[in-house]
Amino acid sequence: MASGRIHVKVSGQLQDHIQQQVGDDGLYENASDYIRALIRRDLQTGDEAWEMLQKELAPAMRADDSEFVAVTAEDVIRRNRRRQA
Numbered sequence: 001m002a003s004g005r006i007h008v009k010v011s012g013q014l015q016d017h018i019q020q021q022v023g024d025d026g027l028y029e030n031a032s033d034y035i036r037a038l039i040r041r042d043l044q045t046g047d048e049a050w051e052m053l054q055k056e057l058a059p060a061m062r063a064d065d066s067e068f069v070a071v072t073a074e075d076v077i078r079r080n081r082r083r084q085a
Contacts, residue, residue, distance in 0.1 A: 008035075020083075 010018060020026060021034045028034040044052070 018031050018034060022028045022030055026034075028037065041049075
């Protein structure tokens with residue numbers, strides 16, 4: 001399949017979110033990698049998505065209870081606010 005180009009303009013919160021996902025602090029090298037990952041995830045069937053989720057969660061499901069740390073909802077909200085700042 002031939003590769004094509006699609007140009008999309010984003011601003012505001014969308015642009016900020018993309019910037020958080022890329023670079024040294026993000027999971028992706030650039031915005032294109034992030035967008036491709038979103039599209040691939042969108043194309044997955046329910047079964048594929050479930051299998052991927054199970055694979056991601058498997059280590060946690062096998063972990064000993066001593067490896068977990070109890071947190072409150074407030075702890076999670078505070079952590080997420082620090083990440084957004």
